[in-house]
Amino acid sequence: MLPLLALVPLSLSEPLSRFGLDTVFNGRIANYLEVLQTYGPILVRSFGFAAIATALGLVLAYPLAFAIRFRGGRWQPLLIGLVVLPSLTSYLVRAIAWTSLLGDNGPVLALVEALGLTGVLDGLGVLRDGRLLNTAAAVILGLTNNLLPFLVLPLVVAMERIDPRLLEAANDLHAGPLRSFVQVVWPLSLPGLGAGILLSLIPAAGDVVNPLFLGGPNERMIANTIDNLLLVQLQAPRAAALTLVLMALITLAVLLQLRGRGIEELPLP
Amino acid sequence: MSHVSPPYGRRTFLKRLAWGASGAVLAPALLQACGRGPGGNTGDGAGDGGGDRGGELVISTFPLYIDPGAPGAPGSVERFSKDTGIRLRYVEDVNDVRQFFARIRPQLAAGQPLSQDLVVLTSWMAERLIRLGWVEPLPLADVPNARNLIPSLRNPSWDPQQRYSLPWQSGIAGIAYNIKATGRELRGIDDLFDPALKGRVSALLEMRDTMGLLMLADGKDIRRPTWEEAQPSFDRLEKARRDGQIRRFTGNDYQNDLLAGNLAACIGWSGDVAQLALEQPDLRFLVPESGGVLWADVMLMPKGARHRKEVAQWLNWVYDPIEAARIAAAVQYISPVEGVRDILAKDPATAALAASPLMFPDAAEQKRLHIFGPLSDSEEARWEERFARITEG
Numbered sequence: 001m002l003p004l005l006a007l008v009p010l011s012l013s014e015p016l017s018r019f020g021l022d023t024v025f026n027g028r029i030a031n032y033l034e035v036l037q038t039y040g041p042i043l044v045r046s047f048g049f050a051a052i053a054t055a056l057g058l059v060l061a062y063p064l065a066f067a068i069r070f071r072g073g074r075w076q077p078l079l080i081g082l083v084v085l086p087s088l089t090s091y092l093v094r095a096i097a098w099t100s101l102l103g104d105n106g107p108v109l110a111l112v113e114a115l116g117l118t119g120v121l122d123g124l125g126v127l128r129d130g131r132l133l134n135t136a137a138a139v140i141l142g143l144t145n146n147l148l149p150f151l152v153l154p155l156v157v158a159m160e161r162i163d164p165r166l167l168e169a170a171n172d173l174h175a176g177p178l179r180s181f182v183q184v185v186w187p188l189s190l191p192g193l194g195a196g197i198l199l200s201l202i203p204a205a206g207d208v209v210n211p212l213f214l215g216g217p218n219e220r221m222i223a224n225t226i227d228n229l230l231l232v233q234l235q236a237p238r239a240a241a242l243t244l245v246l247m248a249l250i251t252l253a254v255l256l257q258l259r260g261r262g263i264e265e266l267p268l269p
Numbered sequence: 270m271s272h273v274s275p276p277y278g279r280r281t282f283l284k285r286l287a288w289g290a291s292g293a294v295l296a297p298a299l300l301q302a303c304g305r306g307p308g309g310n311t312g313d314g315a316g317d318g319g320g321d322r323g324g325e326l327v328i329s330t331f332p333l334y335i336d337p338g339a340p341g342a343p344g345s346v347e348r349f350s351k352d353t354g355i356r357l358r359y360v361e362d363v364n365d366v367r368q369f370f371a372r373i374r375p376q377l378a379a380g381q382p383l384s385q386d387l388v389v390l391t392s393w394m395a396e397r398l399i400r401l402g403w404v405e406p407l408p409l410a411d412v413p414n415a416r417n418l419i420p421s422l423r424n425p426s427w428d429p430q431q432r433y434s435l436p437w438q439s440g441i442a443g444i445a446y447n448i449k450a451t452g453r454e455l456r457g458i459d460d461l462f463d464p465a466l467k468g469r470v471s472a473l474l475e476m477r478d479t480m481g482l483l484m485l486a487d488g489k490d491i492r493r494p495t496w497e498e499a500q501p502s503f504d505r506l507e508k509a510r511r512d513g514q515i516r517r518f519t520g521n522d523y524q525n526d527l528l529a530g531n532l533a534a535c536i537g538w539s540g541d542v543a544q545l546a547l548e549q550p551d552l553r554f555l556v557p558e559s560g561g562v563l564w565a566d567v568m569l570m571p572k573g574a575r576h577r578k579e580v581a582q583w584l585n586w587v588y589d590p591i592e593a594a595r596i597a598a599a600v601q602y603i604s605p606v607e608g609v610r611d612i613l614a615k616d617p618a619t620a621a622l623a624a625s626p627l628m629f630p631d632a633a634e635q636k637r638l639h640i641f642g643p644l645s646d647s648e649e650a651r652w653e654e655r656f657a658r659i660t661e662g
Contacts, residue, residue: 018646019401021378042662104469105530129468133531134516216517217510220662228661231371233653 004247011240023237031241039225039242046221047249049136049211050204053143054197057151060144061196065155066185080156087149095213098142102133102214134216142210150203151196158192159185198257202250222246325356326579329369330389331566332361332521333544334438336599345596349586355579360385365474365520366394373571377403382573386580389437392565393477396427396643399434405570406432411581414588417607421635422565427643434567435584436605438596441539441627441638442478442562444555445523450533457557458486461534462509469533471517471526472506476656477641479506479518479536481562485639491562492642496651507659518660527552539627540602554627556637563638565605594619603628 011031013023036043068079086094101108109132112118121127126137162185170180208223215221222242229239338344343351346359363369369390376383377398390398398404409415415435422436446455451466461470472479481491483502490498509515516532517523524541526532528549542554570580586592593606598619604610614623626634644652 018650019374019378019397021375038658045662099525100529103529103531128513131468131531134468216513217515217660217662218513225661228657231368232365233650233657234371234374 004244007240007244010237011244013237015235015237018234028237031237032245035238035242035245039222042220042225043222043245043249045219046205046223046246049140049143049219049221050201050207053140053147053204054151054200056140056144057147057200058193058196061148061151061155062189062193064148065152065159065189065192068152068156069159080153083152084149087146091146091209092213094146095142095209098138098145099133099213102138102141104131104133106133108132133214134219136215136219138214139210139219139221142214143204143207146207146210147200147204150199154195154199155189155192158189158195162188194257198254201253205250206246325358326387326576326583327358327360327385328387328389328583329360329362329385330437331363334361334389334566334600335359336595345587345592348592349583352586353579353582355582357583363389366391370394370397377401377572380572382575383571385571386574386576387583388569388571389566390569391475392425392427392434392567393641393643395434395567395569398569398571399428403572404433405572405574405577407435407568407570407584408577408581409435409584411578412584412588414585414606417588417590417593419605419607422605425565434569435588437566437568437587438540438600438602439563439565439605440602441556441630442473442475442482442536442564443539444482444534444557445527445537445542445545446534446553446555447527447530447532447549447551448553449551450530454553455534455555457559458482461536462505462514464514466533467512467514468516469531470509470515471519471523471532471535472515473523473536474518474520474660476652478538478562478564480652480656481639481641482536482557482559485560485562486557488559491639494642494644496648499652503655503659510659510662538602540600543601543625543627556627556634560637560639563640597628598622601625601628603630 009025010023012027012029013025013031014028016022016024064083068076068083072079100106103109109118109130112121112127112132118127118130122130126132126135128135132138166184166188167180170184175183205221206223207221208227211219211221211224223246226239226242226246229235229242336345338347346357349355350357369388373383373385373388395404409431412435415431418431418435422439424431425434428434444455444458444461448454450469451460455461460466461472480494480499480502483506484491484494484499487498487502487505489502506515510518517526519526519535521541523532523535523537524545527535527537527542527545537554539554542552546552546554568584570577574580587596588606590606590608590612593604594609594612597604597606597609598613601622610623610629613619622628630638
């Protein structure tokens with residue numbers, strides 16, 4: 001917490017010179033107003049991308065976690081390993097690998113074209129002028145890919161905690177597979193869902209690599225802006241103010257997520 | 270307008286560059302031209318490895334900006350160490366000069382020395398460092414080869430006595446394009462805004478290059494850039510970004526997109542494109558009709574650098590025309606060293622390079638090249654902010 005606390009006075013300061021390190025604390029709240037006014041749309045975009053990526057991730061992660069838990073059998077450790085494996089490679093390398101796959105002459109667009117889906121996807125806004133790389137869809141795809149392990153693992157842990165006798169009881173009471181799922185598995189896996197959202201939304205909102213490599217200038221996220229303010233424009237107080245705004249919004253999201261339940265209920269892996 | 274087509278393929282080029290003990294193509298001509306034996310030094314003192322051999326020289330520079338060598342033929346770094354006995358840590362960690370500045374700023378502002386003895390940065394950043402007093406005078410008394418500096422790069426306005434800097438390479442910002450992708454030759458900056466190329470165009474994150482080219486196209490004098498005169502160019506760039514005409518703003522990474530076919534045209538740097546064209550024959554580099562932006566990267570010694578003597582030896586070594594010719598053949602930018610063209614011309618393998626107007630622009634071509642003038646601190650902050658709001662969405 002100390003580095004974060006140190007940002008508070010910096011965010012209310014003004015630099016003494018353009019290139020020096022010294023700043024003067026003068027309670028300049030205008031830093032916050034300026035960054036909110038200037039970069040508000042990018043903040044909204046960042047949380048929008050993060051939310052869509054998390055939602056897409058959940059659509060993929062839930063059946064995957066279900067299959068690992070209830071159909072994995074002795075392959076369960078291997079399947080979990082396969083989910084985690086990509087996250088052991090460099091984040092940067094993965095983004096660069098995606099650029100090859102999503103490029104204008106890459107296999108993904110070739111497949112889309114072969115299936116005759118270019119027009120449809122263009123109309124839906126997934127493709128832009130027939131291309132995928134350097135679009136919002138590519139950034140969201142990259143984010144989703146990175147988030148998957150953070151979503152799958154808490155869900156598997158939550159499902160592991162489901163007492164098999166409950167499923168047997170449901171079966172004994174003539175509940176079909178769908179009803180067992182809806183009335184037993186789904187409610188008991190919700191803490192895993194909550195934990196997964198928590199673990200994915202935070203890093204996704206602050207992602208810097210995917211928008212840089214997979215997006216274009218219209219898909220920059222807030223961490224890219226902070227990076228630019230700090231390293232290019234040399235405006236440390238405004239970078240600090242924007243960082244604290246981002247932290248405050250993430251904290252708010254966490255508190256909302258934890259509302260009504262303690263963190264001990266979350267099946268964090 | 271200058272179009273550059275590759276004289277030969279990359280494989281051939283590298284093969285021909287494979288100088289070595291087995292008898293390389295270029296080496297004999299180079300050695301003959303300068304009367305120097307393999308592994309020797311210039312004999313003028315500073316290149317003599319007999320001095321302090323224990324020091325380690327640390328240099329930070331841009332990637333892919335030196336003769337890397339080839340199998341069986343050592344590159345510049347290895348040859349320098351062999352010639353002088355100096356251990357050289359050649360670190361290619363300058364990707365963006367502004368970000369590099371942000372990295373070194375805390376130490377230099379606090380009066381602490383960096384680990385680097387020498388850094389290679391673009392001239393406008395050199396001007397800033399000199400103005401801030403964060404660099405040492407170069408040990409030029411021990412660099413007799415500094416006399417080989419070409420006249421056009423001598424005594425820049427920001428270092429009039431040439432005390433703090435020596436150019437590493439110079440180059441041109443212009444338009445790179447793939448003729449197959451564009452379907453036609455391009456002529457100027459307006460072509461980048463052609464709707465037919467929508468989403469397949471990129472510009473540089475280096476503000477002075479991108480804005481310089483746009484302002485030249487608007488008929489502005491970039492030697493004395495003003496905020497007011499830049500506004501139409503900023504507006505044009507902003508609109509192109511918003512409309513999706515410009516796909517990305519890049520550093521060196523536009524090269525990957527050009528090769529992968531994601532870009533049809535972009536703002537790029539002459540040497541990069543000349544090298545890429547060896548791999549992809551459809552690539553062209555164009556100095557727009559309205560003019561190109563001339564820039565120089567220079568070597569500077571940060572305040573408190575520890576190895577002055579080794580720095581002197583390095584400077585002297587790279588200003589030896591033979592070594593400079595080898596570097597120039599590899600990077601294909603404008604060499605700052607006199608005599609390089611003659612050396613390249615004497616060897617059939619590199620004769621085409623000696624005729625390149627991008628490496629050796631003639632007087633007419635030089636008239637079309639312009640250096641982006643200085644911006645005051647407050648002006649620069651304003652320009653950077655507007656530019657960042659365009660490039661960062």
